Amino acid sequence: xxxxILRMLDITKDFSGVRALDGVSLEVARGEVHAICGENGAxxxxxxxxxxxxxxxxxxxxxxxxxAEEASFRSINDSEAKGIVIIHQELALSPYLSIAENxxxxxxxxRNGVVDWNKTNLEASALLARVGLRESPATRVLxxxxxxxxxxxxxxxxxKRVKLLILDxxxxxxxxxxxxxxxNLLEHLREQGVxxxxxxxxxxxxxxxxDRVTIIRDGKSIETIDMxxxxxxxxxxxxxxxxxxxxxxxxxxxxxxxxxxxxxxNWSVYHPVDHTRRVVxxxxxxxxxxxxxxxxxLMGAGRTELAMSIFGRLYGRNISGTVYKHGKPIDVHTVEAxxxxxxxxxxxxxxxYGLNLIxxxxxxVSAAALSKLARWGVIDRHREYKVAESYxxxxxxxxxxxxxxxxxxxGGNQQKVVLSKWIFSGPDILILDxxxxxxxxxxxxxxxxxxxxxxxxxxAVIVISSELPELLGLSDRIYAISEGxxxxxxxxxxxxxxxxxxxxxxxxx
Amino acid sequence: MSTDTTxxxxxxxxxxxxxINLRQYGLLAALVIIVALFQFLxxxxxxxxxxxxxxxxxxxxxxxxxxxxxxxxxxxxIDLSVGSVVAMVGAVTAIAMNNWGLPWWAAVILGLLxxxxxxxxxxxxxxxxxIPAFIVTLAGMLLFxxxxxxxxxxxxxxxxPAPFTAIGAxxxxxxxGEVAQRDSLTLLIGIVASAALVLQLIxxxxxxxxxxxxxxxxxxxxxxxxxxxxxxxxLAWLLAGYNGTPIILIILAVLILVYxxxxxxxxxxxxxxxxxxxxxAAEMSGVKTKWVxxxxxxxxxxxxxxxxxxxxxxxxxxxxSAGQNYELDAIAAVFIGGAAVQGGxxxxxxxxxxxxxxxxxxxxxxxxxxxxxxxxxxxxLVLLLAVAFDIFNKRRSGGR
Numbered sequence: 001x002x003x004x005i006l007r008m009l010d011i012t013k014d015f016s017g018v019r020a021l022d023g024v025s026l027e028v029a030r031g032e033v034h035a036i037c038g039e040n041g042a043x044x045x046x047x048x049x050x051x052x053x054x055x056x057x058x059x060x061x062x063x064x065x066x067x068a069e070e071a072s073f074r075s076i077n078d079s080e081a082k083g084i085v086i087i088h089q090e091l092a093l094s095p096y097l098s099i100a101e102n103x104x105x106x107x108x109x110x111r112n113g114v115v116d117w118n119k120t121n122l123e124a125s126a127l128l129a130r131v132g133l134r135e136s137p138a139t140r141v142l143x144x145x146x147x148x149x150x151x152x153x154x155x156x157x158x159x160k161r162v163k164l165l166i167l168d169x170x171x172x173x174x175x176x177x178x179x180x181x182x183x184n185l186l187e188h189l190r191e192q193g194v195x196x197x198x199x200x201x202x203x204x205x206x207x208x209x210x211d212r213v214t215i216i217r218d219g220k221s222i223e224t225i226d227m228x229x230x231x232x233x234x235x236x237x238x239x240x241x242x243x244x245x246x247x248x249x250x251x252x253x254x255x256x257x258x259x260x261x262x263x264x265x266n267w268s269v270y271h272p273v274d275h276t277r278r279v280v281x282x283x284x285x286x287x288x289x290x291x292x293x294x295x296x297x298l299m300g301a302g303r304t305e306l307a308m309s310i311f312g313r314l315y316g317r318n319i320s321g322t323v324y325k326h327g328k329p330i331d332v333h334t335v336e337a338x339x340x341x342x343x344x345x346x347x348x349x350x351x352x353y354g355l356n357l358i359x360x361x362x363x364x365v366s367a368a369a370l371s372k373l374a375r376w377g378v379i380d381r382h383r384e385y386k387v388a389e390s391y392x393x394x395x396x397x398x399x400x401x402x403x404x405x406x407x408x409x410x411g412g413n414q415q416k417v418v419l420s421k422w423i424f425s426g427p428d429i430l431i432l433d434x435x436x437x438x439x440x441x442x443x444x445x446x447x448x449x450x451x452x453x454x455x456x457x458x459x460a461v462i463v464i465s466s467e468l469p470e471l472l473g474l475s476d477r478i479y480a481i482s483e484g485x486x487x488x489x490x491x492x493x494x495x496x497x498x499x500x501x502x503x504x505x506x507x508x509x
Numbered sequence: 510m511s512t513d514t515t516x517x518x519x520x521x522x523x524x525x526x527x528x529i530n531l532r533q534y535g536l537l538a539a540l541v542i543i544v545a546l547f548q549f550l551x552x553x554x555x556x557x558x559x560x561x562x563x564x565x566x567x568x569x570x571x572x573x574x575x576x577x578x579x580x581x582x583x584x585x586x587i588d589l590s591v592g593s594v595v596a597m598v599g600a601v602t603a604i605a606m607n608n609w610g611l612p613w614w615a616a617v618i619l620g621l622l623x624x625x626x627x628x629x630x631x632x633x634x635x636x637x638x639x640i641p642a643f644i645v646t647l648a649g650m651l652l653f654x655x656x657x658x659x660x661x662x663x664x665x666x667x668x669x670p671a672p673f674t675a676i677g678a679x680x681x682x683x684x685x686g687e688v689a690q691r692d693s694l695t696l697l698i699g700i701v702a703s704a705a706l707v708l709q710l711i712x713x714x715x716x717x718x719x720x721x722x723x724x725x726x727x728x729x730x731x732x733x734x735x736x737x738x739x740x741x742x743x744l745a746w747l748l749a750g751y752n753g754t755p756i757i758l759i760i761l762a763v764l765i766l767v768y769x770x771x772x773x774x775x776x777x778x779x780x781x782x783x784x785x786x787x788x789x790a791a792e793m794s795g796v797k798t799k800w801v802x803x804x805x806x807x808x809x810x811x812x813x814x815x816x817x818x819x820x821x822x823x824x825x826x827x828x829x830s831a832g833q834n835y836e837l838d839a840i841a842a843v844f845i846g847g848a849a850v851q852g853g854x855x856x857x858x859x860x861x862x863x864x865x866x867x868x869x870x871x872x873x874x875x876x877x878x879x880x881x882x883x884x885x886x887x888x889x890l891v892l893l894l895a896v897a898f899d900i901f902n903k904r905r906s907g908g909r
Contacts, residue, residue: 356853377775
């Protein structure tokens with residue numbers, strides 16, 4: 001190999017005191033497909049944002065060399081001018097504009113501010129042929145599926161004379177057929193001399209397409225493996241991804257597990273917009289009284305979709321399957337029915353879905369169980385106050401009082417308000433989706449204590465988490481999900497990060 | 510997180526002073542200042558008994574509509590159709606009495622029912638078909654205005670029965686005679702209302718004390734109570750010196766009390782605030798958001814019906830052009846009253862005070878014989894400034 005197209009040396013990046021990247025180095029050879037692999041939150045996306053200038057020169061430490069020249073990008077425009085194009089997970093196309101208009105958006109084929117439509121459509125057609133998309137350039141983007149939209153994004157990148165194409169989890173939202181097409185296209189572009197970086201969780205994909213893979217863990221680059229070499233196995237990559245000690249502390253707990261309370265059988269859910277995508281595929285699982293069951297899965301595996309489709313059909317369409325409580329089928333068609341049947345779901349996005357941020361602690365705590373506090377539709381506000389106050393004390397919510405506005409609390413305290421709300425609703429089954437996301441260590445420990453206490457009261461607790469150490473520290477049993485299917489069930493004694501990661505990256509056969 | 514360290518993690522918080530609600534008091538202060546200003550500019554004519562009486566009777570419709578509108582706006586919607594509904598209900602009640610020979614009370618009930626039906630119609634499209642309220646009520650504005658024109662092809666209907674017009678333009682009979690040449694019933698009502706208010710204030714304060722909740726300092730509490738009593742008694746004194754208590758004032762007082770209770774104390778009211786604050790969170794907490802939306806629009810339909818009855822009664826007849834721009838007056842009152850454009854925030858009393866600010870402006874400018882065109886321009890500026898002040902306040906306090 002000759003001079004690498006890209007060298008990133010000893011990159012560090014801090015976010016208000018938290019080190020997200022800690023001396024990452026990456027070398028990408030000209031004309032290769034280079035994969036970047038790592039757990040959720042390992043720092044992959046941050047690294048790509050540094051590279052593309054989203055975090056401009058001067059906000060990070062270390063050196064970037066592109067085409068043997070030191071680069072100091074201050075914005076995406078700078079990096080694109082040099083031929084680096086990043087395609088994000090959330091596609092950034094304007095749905096009501098045509099394919100051709102999108103391809104040349106901000107880069108219009110125009111003379112004196114007047115668009116030259118012939119040139120636009122002609123060049124767009126040529127680009128579409130290159131990415132293998134058989135659509136008219138005049139088609140509006142909203143008529144395309146996600147897979148085809150991704151191809152439009154790539155065509156757009158090609159129109160900018162891309163030298164280094166970065167794809168952030170390009171197949172996460174695609175069905176099998178579209179993924180296959182995309183991988184073929186990447187191989188094709190490689191033949192044409194385009195270098196690409198692909199961020200992916202899917203090991204099968206990486207093995208198929210990548211020439212080399214760099215593994216990032218906890219903000220550090222661990223190693224770069226040559227995928228054409230002899231030791232390029234999936235288990236080698238997995239070991240590299242998870243080889244970490246359990247650093248978080250967990251409060252002690254003695255599980256007392258009773259009868260089965262909750263059972264879901266053969267649960268399938270389709271994507272609300274893309275009807276061909278099965279987001280959850282025949283999932284079956286159960287939880288016993290006093291048991292904490294973890295759900296492990298990488299981003300986009302379908303964990304949240306599974307939970308939200310069960311809790312009052314908040315997600316998806318064409319939902320099928322049965323939910324049992326104490327062996328009897330129960331109605332969970334609406335949120336009220338689910339709550340009435342003893343379910344509670346604390347969302348992963350508490351600011352968007354979990355809290356009334358302009359309301360105070362009291363109204364948030366009582367929100368899911370107002371009927372308990374009311375008589376003839378009139379709220380007993382003194383009792384409501386006492387309830388909120390008791391939760392503030394019990395959960396140690398740090399606020400001047402229960403009349404404090406929740407939007408002004410810290411993440412950990414907001415999460416305690418969400419948990420208070422659901423505990424007050426008196427559930428038998430609690431589904432906690434990423435209960436410690438964006439929360440500092442001290443508050444995490446407290447929330448683990450609350451989860452343990454709920455289990456000790458004989459409730460069935462489901463914890464969905466991206467952090468494997470958290471699941472291993474909390475759970476009595478862990479289900480692994482991959483591409484909408486439950487791919488593994490591991491009891492606590494047999495669980496470790498490698499075993500889970502195997503199941504979590506298991507693709508379809 | 511760093512913000513935590515500044516807050517005390519107290520299991521038992523010491524009694525604290527509640528931060529004074531600047532917006533609410535600021536609004537009241539603005540009303541007092543505007544009244545004082547016009548009192549000065551008009552050489553004391555603004556607060557002459559007859560004018561105070563007219564202020565109430567002329568603005569009753571805005572206040573009634575503002576009560577319905579603030580609920581709609583808290584929930585994150587808007588209703589542009591209320592003016593047309595006022596006109597249509599006015600037309601139907603007038604026709605019912607003059608052409609169909611219905612007694613006045615049956616016509617009133619019919620008017621309220623018609624309002625409810627209109628509200629259910631619009632609520633259906635908004636809540637269950639999920640068409641934005643802006644569109645549905647814009648359509649309603651045209652639809653009901655059109656129907657009113659159809660109903661009143663024969664022209665204006667006048668000559669309505671006296672008991673009916675009394676709703677908008679009548680007074681309680683002087684059953685207790687006069688004291689010092691003033692209606693004693695009105696004075697008695699003033700005394701009873703003052704006493705009830707003071708008792709209620711004291712009760713609330715005691716409860717707060719018992720629960721160790723934040724409460725305002727004694728001094729400001731005293732000033733507040735004294736101010737309220739003086740205000741009520743001054744109003745009673747002025748009205749007693751004219752024709753006594755307008756019937757519509759009693760209706761308004763009942764509406765204010767009932768709807769304040771509904772919004773503050775009932776599950777339904779709480780659901781409205783929850784939906785305005787975060788619709789997703791409300792839905793995920795099990796609030797039947799569709800039904801709440803539906804009922805909100807049925808409610809404003811009924812209140813629009815009442816406003817239709819009141820304004821027809823006040824005018825003494827039904828005309829096709831009745832209720833023009835009423836929706837804009839009501840919306841302006843609500844926003845001057847401190848409701849948030851994004852929903853989730855607003856109070857009945859705020860909307861009522863907002864409506865009074867508009868009313869005093871109207872009356873003051875009219876007494877000064879300011880041109881109607883300029884009156885409109887001034888009202889527009891006041892609305893803009895009130896909301897700008899609100900947004901400025903929020904930014905300063907670090908909210909969004």
